Amino acid sequence: MKKIHYQTIAVILAFCLSIGAAFFFGYRASSMARQMRRQNEPIRAWMSVPFVAHAHHTDPTILFQAIHVPVNPHDRRPIREIAREEHVPPADLIRDLQSALDKAAKK
Amino acid sequence: MGEQVLAALAHYGLPALFAIVVIAAIGIPLPVTLLLIVTGSLAEQGVMNLGVAIGVSSAGSVLGDQIGYAIGRWGGDALQARFIRLLGSPERLRRIDDKAKAWGGAGVFFSRWLVTPLGPWINLASGAAKYSWIRFTVWDVLGETLGCALYIALGMVFSDKVQAVGAILGDLSWALVAVIAAAALGWKLFMPRQEPASDSPSR
Numbered sequence A: 001m002k003k004i005h006y007q008t009i010a011v012i013l014a015f016c017l018s019i020g021a022a023f024f025f026g027y028r029a030s031s032m033a034r035q036m037r038r039q040n041e042p043i044r045a046w047m048s049v050p051f052v053a054h055a056h057h058t059d060p061t062i063l064f065q066a067i068h069v070p071v072n073p074h075d076r077r078p079i080r081e082i083a084r085e086e087h088v089p090p091a092d093l094i095r096d097l098q099s100a101l102d103k104a105a106k107k
Numbered sequence B: 001m002g003e004q005v006l007a008a009l010a011h012y013g014l015p016a017l018f019a020i021v022v023i024a025a026i027g028i029p030l031p032v033t034l035l036l037i038v039t040g041s042l043a044e045q046g047v048m049n050l051g052v053a054i055g056v057s058s059a060g061s062v063l064g065d066q067i068g069y070a071i072g073r074w075g076g077d078a079l080q081a082r083f084i085r086l087l088g089s090p091e092r093l094r095r096i097d098d099k100a101k102a103w104g105g106a107g108v109f110f111s112r113w114l115v116t117p118l119g120p121w122i123n124l125a126s127g128a129a130k131y132s133w134i135r136f137t138v139w140d141v142l143g144e145t146l147g148c149a150l151y152i153a154l155g156m157v158f159s160d161k162v163q164a165v166g167a168i169l170g171d172l173s174w175a176l177v178a179v180i181a182a183a184a185l186g187w188k189l190f191m192p193r194q195e196p197a198s199d200s201p202s203r
Helices: A002-036 A049-055 A060-066 A079-086 A090-106 B002-012 B014-026 B032-044 B050-074 B076-087 B090-113 B116-128 B133-157 B162-190
Strands: none
Touching: A002 B162, A049 A060, A049 A079, A049 A090, A049 B032, A060 A090, A079 A090, A079 B002, B002 B014, B002 B032, B014 B032, B014 B050, B014 B116, B032 B050, B032 B133, B032 B162, B050 B116, B050 B133, B090 B116, B090 B133, B116 B162, B133 B162
16 A cells, blocks of 8 residues: 555656656747747857858858968868867867857958 | 767768767667758758768668667567666566557657657667567658658758757757656556456455
8 A cells, every 4th residue: 555655656756747847848949949040059169160151151261261270161170170180279269260250240 | 979979970971970870779878869950951061962861861770770679679688687677577568568569660650750769768678579570670761761851851941050959859859758758647647547357256
């Protein structure tokens, strides 16, 4: 009898948790969908420079120049790879790319 | 881990895509939804061919699913014992066995593209329950092809918003899993329990 009682409580708790999780993930998805139009994609270290240019509707030449890398639209190296080869932290390259994007957006 | 996976895709293209989806389909948690959306974006940018990308990702996913199914089916007594321990009792495995046979096709199909977090579990459970391999494969190929085409197409449409779309789809998928869990638990709580028929005479 006691076992059934504990089992019922566990099922009720799991039921409440599931409903809570459904609301949590549903709300997060809907708020992200609302923000999607207004926000630009954040730059990540896995992205290549042409990928960043595409995501921000910018000419990749500006971005290659900003990080002092030879302009090559077919350069598919991720930013982290470029950073490793240039012996700089990826965060520095991301910062330079972001400021180049900000400058391009102001023009 | 997620960053490395996406960097590998951006750098190495299709071979990386194939390897990653195989590993993910076996059950290693990797951001496959985002990976497929990024693949769609790369196809939109002309880096990859759309048809080849869908074919490679579907083939990789099916291969990984087959490995998961084979582990469940032929993984041996030790693996089955571990699975039973995870479920709680052999009786539960028998019940999953019955459900896999009743819901098998739909379960396999929808877990390929709609409730993707359940996919690797369904593979193992289908194998352990000895669900028909041919039926599993047919539903698996259909589901994976639809799923890969759907996510890659979304990546093409929203090629400049891949991270946002990936996050939204990930959340929606988990919300759906939670709704299904709530429905199953609600059924258990609120529906009257049927007592099993007993052959023994009452005392």
